[in-house]
Structures are given as C-alpha cells and as structure tokens.
Amino acid sequence: MNSQNFxxxxxxxEVVNVRHLSSSFFELSxxxxxxxxxxxxxxxxxxxxxxxxxxxxFYRSSDGTLTFLVKRAGKNTEFLSRLPNGFKLNVLGPCGxxxxxxxxxxxVGGGSGVAALFSLPPDSKVLLGFKTRExxxxxxxxxxxxxxxxxxxxxxxxxxxxxLEELDLTKFTSTLLCGPLGMIKAVKxxxxxxxxxxxxxxxxxxxGMGVCLGxxxxxxxxxxxxxxxGPVFPLExxxx
Amino acid sequence: MNLSVTVGNxxxxxxxxxxxxxxxxxxxxxTPGFPLDxxxxxxxxxxxxxxxxxxxxxxxxxxxxxxxxSIGLENPxxxxxxxxxxxxxxxxxxxxxxSGSSVEEIVETVKVLKGSRADCFEINLSCPNVKRGGLxxxxxxxxxxxxxxxxxxxxxxxxxxxxxxxxxVGFGAALExxxxxxxxxxxxxxxxxxxxxxxxxxxxxxxxxxxxxxVLHMLNLRTIKLLRDNFPYVEVVACGGIRSWExxxxxxxxxxxxxxxxxxxxxxPRIFSEMYRKALEYLLNSGTTWEEVxxxx
Numbered sequence: 001m002n003s004q005n006f007x008x009x010x011x012x013x014e015v016v017n018v019r020h021l022s023s024s025f026f027e028l029s030x031x032x033x034x035x036x037x038x039x040x041x042x043x044x045x046x047x048x049x050x051x052x053x054x055x056x057x058f059y060r061s062s063d064g065t066l067t068f069l070v071k072r073a074g075k076n077t078e079f080l081s082r083l084p085n086g087f088k089l090n091v092l093g094p095c096g097x098x099x100x101x102x103x104x105x106x107x108v109g110g111g112s113g114v115a116a117l118f119s120l121p122p123d124s125k126v127l128l129g130f131k132t133r134e135x136x137x138x139x140x141x142x143x144x145x146x147x148x149x150x151x152x153x154x155x156x157x158x159x160x161x162x163x164l165e166e167l168d169l170t171k172f173t174s175t176l177l178c179g180p181l182g183m184i185k186a187v188k189x190x191x192x193x194x195x196x197x198x199x200x201x202x203x204x205x206x207x208g209m210g211v212c213l214g215x216x217x218x219x220x221x222x223x224x225x226x227x228x229x230g231p232v233f234p235l236e237x238x239x240x
Numbered sequence: 241m242n243l244s245v246t247v248g249n250x251x252x253x254x255x256x257x258x259x260x261x262x263x264x265x266x267x268x269x270x271t272p273g274f275p276l277d278x279x280x281x282x283x284x285x286x287x288x289x290x291x292x293x294x295x296x297x298x299x300x301x302x303x304x305x306x307x308x309x310s311i312g313l314e315n316p317x318x319x320x321x322x323x324x325x326x327x328x329x330x331x332x333x334x335x336x337x338x339s340g341s342s343v344e345e346i347v348e349t350v351k352v353l354k355g356s357r358a359d360c361f362e363i364n365l366s367c368p369n370v371k372r373g374g375l376x377x378x379x380x381x382x383x384x385x386x387x388x389x390x391x392x393x394x395x396x397x398x399x400x401x402x403x404x405x406x407x408x409v410g411f412g413a414a415l416e417x418x419x420x421x422x423x424x425x426x427x428x429x430x431x432x433x434x435x436x437x438x439x440x441x442x443x444x445x446x447x448x449x450x451x452x453x454x455v456l457h458m459l460n461l462r463t464i465k466l467l468r469d470n471f472p473y474v475e476v477v478a479c480g481g482i483r484s485w486e487x488x489x490x491x492x493x494x495x496x497x498x499x500x501x502x503x504x505x506x507x508x509p510r511i512f513s514e515m516y517r518k519a520l521e522y523l524l525n526s527g528t529t530w531e532e533v534x535x536x537x
Contacts, residue, residue: 010273010509048483048508052302075304090509092271204300206506209271211264211285213314214300223293223314 006094006228007035008209013091015083016065021136025071025112026081027059030091032066038098039119039176040200040232043068044208046090050076055205057178057231058094059115066091069137071112095208096231099198101174106166106194108187110159110179116200117178118144125172127151129159129183160186169195176200177235185240197235201226241520243530245280247497248425248475249397250360252333254280254519255530256488256512259479259502260337260362260401261285261311265324269332274509278516280498281333284325286364288339289349291317295369295446301436306453307503308436310369310444313339318352325356335399339364341373343382347389354394361396366403366430368450375403375433380411384418397425399477404429404459408466412474427477427500428464432456452503457481461494468495468535483507485518493536 013030020026037043037058043066045054054076056068070077083089099116103124107117110129117126118141125147128138132154141148151157160183169175169192177184178200187194203226206212210228217226218239224230243254257280258268266282268274294314301308315321321336328334336358340346350361363386367374383400390398402411415424431450436443443449460480467474478496482488483504491499504511523529 005271008271010271012510046506046508050507051304052307053506092273092509204298204302206300207262209264209267211267212262212300212309212506213285213294213311214309216294216297216299216314218297223297 006041006096006098008093008095009034010090010092012088013066015085015087015089017085018081018083020081022134023072024132025069025134025137027067028056028070028080028083029065029067030089031064032061032091033064035094036061037094038100040099040116041094041096042231043091043093044095044205045080046092049079052076053205053208054080055095055202055208057116057200059118069112069115069118092208095227097229099176099200099232101176101196101198104172106169106172106175108159108163108175108177108179110183113179113183113200114141117176120176122146127159127162129153129162129179159183160190163187163192164190169193174198176232181240188235188240194235198232199235199238200231201233201238202231241523241529243516243519245497245530247477248360248399248423250281250333250335250399252280252498254278254512254516255492255498256280256515257283257335257477257498257500258505259283259500260364262502262505265321266328266332268509269329275513278512278514279332281335281359282328283335283362283500284321284337285315286313286337286339286367287315287318287321287349287353288313289318289345289352291315291320295444298444301443303453306451306455307506308434308443308449308451309431310446310449312446313367313370313374318349322353322356325353325358328357330357333359335360335362337362337364337401339367339373340377342377343386343389345373346386347393350390351393354396358396360399361390361394362399362401362427363390364401364430366401368403368431368433369444369446369448375430378403380414380418383415387419387424399425399427401427401430401479404432404456404463404480406463408463409470412467412471416471421473423473423475425475425477426467427479428460428467428496429456429480431480432459452480454481457487457490461490464491464496465494483511485515485522488515488519489522492530492533495535497531
C-alpha cells in the first residue's frame with residue numbers, strides 16, 4: 001500500500017452529454033482535465049445516489065471530454081443514463097495499469113467489454129460480440145477500424161466463433177481480450193494460439209486505489225488486485 | 241469553530257475518522273483531489289505480526305443499503321506496516337488497527353509497532369471473517385487481559401474494537417468485573433458477522449463475511465445507548481452505517497465521542513469534507529459544540 005499512482009486523481013466532473021445508443025448501451029461524456037488514459041485503464045464514479053462505486057473502462061476522449069460506454073444493468077446505470085448536463089459526479093482515475101501491447105493488435109471484446117477496444121490504434125483488427133445487433137456502436141467502430149468483424153448471439157454466432165475463424169493470427173503482435181467471464185474462459189480453453197494475449201479483468205470495485213483489497217483475483221503468481229496490478233493481465237497468468 | 245476532540249487520550253482534528261480498511265495506510269492523502277478538510281485522523285488497515293494473504297476472492301459485494309466484505313485481514317505484516325505508518329503526513333493523528341490470532345500475537349505486534357508514529361492502537365477483537373483470532377478471540381476477559389498485557393509494553397493509548405453481537409449490559413457488567421470502573425474506549429462496532437447465501441451456496445468462499453450498512457447503524461445506536469447509560473466511564477467511538485452527517489449526529493446523541501466511516505467513504509470520497517461543513521452549520525445554529533451536544537434520554 002502507499003500504492004502506485006498511475007496518474008490517478010479525484011475530480012468532480014460535470015456531465016456534458018448522455019447519448020443513447022440502444023436499449024442496452026449509452027455513452028456518458030464528462031468534462032475532464034486530467035491525464036489522457038491508456039487503453040484498459042478505468043475510472044471509478046461515485047455519487048450519493050449510487051448504491052456502489054461504479055468502475056467504467058476508458059472508451060474514448062477528445063478535447064477535455066472523457067466518454068464512457070455504459071451497458072444498462074440496473075438502478076445505478078439507469079441513474080447515470082438520466083443525468084442532465086452540468087450534473088456533477090466524483091470521478092477517480094485513471095486507475096490501473098493499462099495495455100502496452102505493440103501493433104498490430106488483435107482486439108476481442110464482448111458486451112460492455114468492447115469499450116476498452118475502442119482506444120486501440122486504428123490499424124488493429126477488432127472482433128466484437130453482442131447479444132443483439134448494436135447498429136450505432138458498430139458504426140462507431142467501423143468508422144475507426146478498417147478491420148472489424150461483429151458477431152450477434154441472437155443470430156447464432158459469438159465472438160469466440162469469429163476468433164476461431166481467424167486464419168492467420170501470426171500477423172498480429174499482441175492480443176487484448178475484454179468481455180464476460182464466459183467469453184474469456186472459452187478463449188482460454190480453446191485451441192487458438194494467440195500472440196502475446198492479455199485480458200482486462202472486471203471485479204466489484206471498492207476504492208480503485210489498492211486500499212480496500214476488495215477486487216482481489218487469483219493469478220498463477222498469487223492473489224492480485226484488479227485496481228493496481230491490473231486490470232490488464234497476461235492471459236496465462238489469470239486463474240479463471 | 242474548532243471541531244477537535246479528545247477520545248481515550250487521543251487528540252483528533254475532528255470527530256470523523258476513516259474505519260480501518262478503507263484508507264490503507266493513509267493512501268488517499270497521497271492521491272491528488274481528495275478533499276480531506278474534515279478528516280479527524282488516520283485509522284490504518286489492520287496489521288498482524290506476519291504478512292497475511294487474506295481470503296480467496298470474491299471478497300466484496302454491494303447491496304442497495306449495505307456492503308458485505310470478506311477481506312480476511314490481508315496486510316503486509318508489522319515490520320513493513322511500520323514503514324508505511326511512518327510515511328503518513330505528520331499533521332494527522334494515527335490510529336493503528338492491530339489484529340491477531342491470539343493475545344500473544346497482538347502483544348508481539350504492538351511491541352513492533354510501538355516503534356512507529358502511532359498515536360493509538362485500535363485492538364481489533366471483532367473481525368468476522370478469519371478462521372482464527374478476530375471475533376473468536378473476543379470476550380470481556382480477553383479485553384481485560386489484553387489491556388493489562390499491553391500496558392506492560394506501551395503507554396500509547398488503546399481503543400478496543402468490539403463486535404456488534406453483544407448483550408451491551410451483560411458485556412459491560414462482565415467487563416466491569418474484570419477490570420473495574422476505570423475509563424476505557426470501545427469502538428462500537430466492527431461489521432456484523434453474517435453468512436449470506438445465493439443459489440444454495442454461500443456467497444463467499446470463506447462462508448462468513450461482515451455486513452456494514454443501515455441495519456448496523458440501528459443496532460449500534462441501541463448498543464451505545466445502553467453502554468453509555470449503564471457504564472458512563474466507557475467512552476465510545478461509533479462505527480457502522482454512516483453515509484451522512486445525520487447518522488454521525490445520531491451516534492453523538494447516544495453518546496459516541498467520535499465516529500468511523502467505512503462504506504460511506506467508498507461511496508462518497510468527499511464525505512469527510514461534506515460532513516465537516518454540515519457539522520459546523522448544525523453546531524453554529526444550535527449554539528453548541530460537538531463535545532457539548534446533549535445526549536438524549
């Protein structure tokens with residue numbers, strides 16, 4: 001403890017926009033004057049109206065604005081989705097280590113985990129998986145990435161299927177995975193040999209700064225904290 | 241107006257303290273942007289003699305009006321903790337939370353840590369989620385024995401953090417038989433020991449965990465009121481379910497001299513500053529001070 005900082009600070013940030021993308025996702029944009037985060041870093045949002053701290057992965061930023069991609073999942077995200085512009089939230093971040101993989105990168109994401117992949121370099125190839133079609137999100141990703149494939153579970157395909165269809169993985173230098181535990185397990189247990197694979201782990205977050213020790217996960221080198229040792233871990237390190 | 245207060249021979253900047261486990265070894269003091277103008281002092285993470293890995297994950301769960309934790313006293317051990325304690329900025333009084341599997345381990349831990357800048361030791365006899373020590377070590381006799389043994393090794397003030405699952409009058413009477421009516425400071429309380437289940441399984445691998453939240457606040461108001469009414473020489477620091485100035489004031493009205501905030505700090509990192517302002521406003525309007533707030537009947 002007296003832990004590593006990662007440029008993290010606590011700010012009171014104003015909401016500058018809430019953009020509804022679908023029945024599942026919305027974008028929450030906040031005014032932000034702090035450090036521009038790295039891919040995989042996250043922020044912890046708190047407010048007296050929220051029943052727990054809400055950790056959100058960095059999605060994108062531009063000109064003093066920080067935008068998060070939020071998946072609706074109950075009362076807390078519902079509260080965030082209805083915030084008017086000018087509303088103030090406590091924002092702690094950027095938290096965690098971030099992803100340092102070299103290009104060209106293969107990004108594999110499912111559900112709300114796709115958010116972390118948006119900040120990868122444009123020459124990355126990105127595979128996304130959603131439960132239902134996400135037209136707006138797909139459009140945003142297509143505008144940024146030349147190489148994009150999307151699987152929709154409703155239509156019988158998952159992002160793991162897309163990964164298994166990839167014929168030449170040797171052209172990538174590194175891989176970043178982010179998504180539900182089932183997706184990460186399926187990739188890890190598959191026969192696919194990924195180049196330098198890393199995974200972004202999620203956990204219930206208390207403090208975001210290595211203090212409360214609540215976000216502990218098992219790794220091959222012992223127990224680690226998602227908030228300060230992660231959230232990005234080498235895939236072979238994590239015990240799922 | 242000055243909100244400083246002295247509790248169990250420890251002079252606090254304000255009556256508002258972070259409960260052990262949410263403030264590390266003063267880590268938020270090293271993170272830019274935390275408004276800490278209402279912070280009364282620092283209570284450290286619980287320290288044991290040797291490093292402990294803590295419980296397997298998952299360790300934390302948040303409900304609508306409560307949180308559950310099963311951290312299991314993960315800490316770097318007394319020797320490394322001493323270094324971390326000594327890095328805490330000097331302007332804050334430091335209360336070092338100490339745990340152990342036995343009376344002996346607690347005494348040995350204090351022997352190491354008395355060489356730090358600790359202004360007080362908060363002896364944790366109430367951790368609900370470790371297999372040995374913690375809650376299982378708790379009894380009025382142990383409190384008396386530890387007090388005697390620790391007084392042989394240090395003059396640094398002692399607070400004893402007790403579980404919420406006591407019969408306040410029975411406990412107070414037993415404590416009185418053990419050590420007489422000498423002044424003592426009790427922290428009421430640690431989290432409530434529970435064993436939540438989901439889908440036919442215990443929620444945490446360790447089965448037991450600690451509940452903090454609204455119910456604990458109500459339970460502790462009763463405990464503190466009964467302790468103060470029957471054993472006025474017992475000084476109380478309240479802990480449990482504080483999310484705003486209102487709960488802190490409730491605790492003061494039943495006789496607590498200071499309060500500790502755990503979950504409330506995780507949910508609102510500005511709580512110390514906000515509480516400080518609300519307290520000043522209330523006390524100025526009431527024409528009183530924190531220490532002079534009249535306890536209710």
